[in-house]
Amino acid sequence: MPSRIFIHSTSFFHILNLKVNFTMDNSMAPLQELLTDMVVPTHRSEIKINPEHITMLQGTKSKKQLSRKRAANKSSTLTRREYARLGLHTLPTRQMLYEEALPLHKLWKGYMREHLGLREGDTVPAVxxxxxxxxxxxxxxxxxxGAKIRVVxxxxxxxVGLSGIVVxxxxxxxxxxxxxxxIRSIPKSECVFGMRLWNMEFTIFGKHLALRPAERSVKKIKNFIEPFELE
Amino acid sequence: MSSKKQQNAFQGKECFSRMNFLFQASMLMAGSNKTLAAYYGELCKNIGKKAVLKIDPDVKRQLCKRCSLALQPGITADLETVSQGKRRKCSKNTQNVDENTSLKLTCQQCGFKRKYLVNSEYKFWLENKESVMETITVEQEKQKIIRSKESKTLET
Structure with missing residues (x-):
């Protein structure tokens, strides 16, 4: 028995009913041949294939898709995935040297003096x-x-007892x-930190620091500054 | 009363000093650790966003718009001059700088490119004298001035 190819009847009629478009691309030509071969010879003259109704699975993409992709590449914002791919989330634990962070600490000291409005010899105001x-x-x-900090x-x-420069x-x-x-990571909320600046010694409860760093300088702080004991 | 008024006038002083510090820190770390530099730069921008404070364009241009890395030409960025239009002619005599020339700053980390026109006639609004509303002297400087005056009087 010679093998036969069966075409599902509905799809067969679908092909036949497609309406006029005589101009075909070069890429469509082999497809057209294949389709005409499958049709009964008496009906072959009636075949009209509309290339818009055919989507190729490989190769060509419509122009719209291409232009969209190009626009995305130009955008000035990084997506989180791109951000991670650049390696901006990773901070290797053993690559930085302590000496590298010392200039940062020096800069921080100057900043603190300006920020708190201190002069040398000033003392911390009492409660x-x-x-x-x-x-x-x-x-x-x-x-x-850049602060030198110790977990008290x-x-x-x-x-307890870990110390170093905050990075x-x-x-x-x-x-x-x-x-x-x-580099060690320390959770803020459960710790009390000690910080030294010239002759002053600060104690900061990590509970109060647990805000996003950008928000911390803006947020209004209500009465939680009293030196309570950690529960 | 006057001192209180002046204090109120300088709104967001803490935020400004913090942003200033972060920008400097970002510049400092740009050579050694890019992750940290980008983090500080982004934090600097974010504080400005949160507190609705404007960063001076000169400072803003030194942070990459895309990954907020501090851009130092030669270390973390490439700086080159590009001339638009007559490209072939200009490539022969590259020393000429005219209105069509622009500076191209490329971030080495994320490859973001920015072009700045070199136009000596163009000015920022902030460079005009009219843009300055008032000048505020920070208290520390005031104290310095007072001290210097005192020392002068003592000498005489």
């Missing part, structure tokens, strides 16, 4: 003084990048570069 409130409000709003107290005993400050984490050239 009962009127300037205490404004001062502590300023202190919470400071930028921590924590729920997690292994974190990255995110909502819930501080990344600290220790003297052993290693």
């Amino acid at each position: 009962h003084e009127p300037t205490y409130d404004a001062f502590s409000r300023l202190l919470v709003k400071t930028d921590l990048h 107290e924590s729920k997690c005993p292994t974190l 990255l400050d995110t909502k819930n984490m501080l990344k600290i570069l220790g003297k052993d050239n290693r």
Whole structure:
């Protein structure tokens, strides 16, 4: 028995009913041949194929799709995926040296002096003084990048005593570069941090720092600055 | 009263000083660690967005628009002159700088290109004298001035 190709009846009629378009692309020619071969010889003269009704699975794309892609490449914003591909999320734990962060610390010292309006020999206002409130409000709003920080107290005993220069400050984490050239991440919310500036010693509760760093300098701070104990 | 008024006049002082610090930090880290530099740059921009403060165009142009890396020509960016129009002619004598010449700054990290026209007649609005509404001296500077005056009086 010779093998036969069966065409589903509806699709067969569909091809026949397609309406006039005589001009065909070169790429369509072999397809047209194939289709005409499949039709019963008596009906072959009636075949008209509209190329708009045919979508090729390979090769050609419509012009619209191409132009859209080009526009996306030019855009000035990075998507998160592109951002990650550039390696901007990764901060390897053992590549930075402690010495590299020292100029940052120096810069930070100058910034703190300007920000807090300090002069050498100034002391921290005590709780009962009127300037205490404004001062502590300023202190919470400071930028921590470049600060030399020490974990004074924590729920997690292994974190206590770690010290180093703050390199990255995110909502819930501080990344600290220790003297052993290693970057450690420390959760803010469970820790109490100690910070030293000239002759002053600050203690900051990490609970109050747990905001997005850009938001922290804008957000209005209500009464949570009193030195309460950590629960 | 006057001191209080002046303090109120300089709104967003903390944010400005923080942005200034972050920009400097970003410039500092640009050579050694690009991740950090980009992070600081982006934070600097974000604070400006949050607090609705405007960054000076000269400063803004030093951060990449796309990945906010601090752009230092030679270290993190490429700077070249491009002349539009008569390309072939200009390539022969590259020293000529006319209105058609523009500076092209390419970020080495994300490859973002920006063109700036070199036009000596064009000025920012901020460069005009009319744009300056008032000048504020920060308290520390005031104190310095006072101190210097005191020392002068002591000497005499």
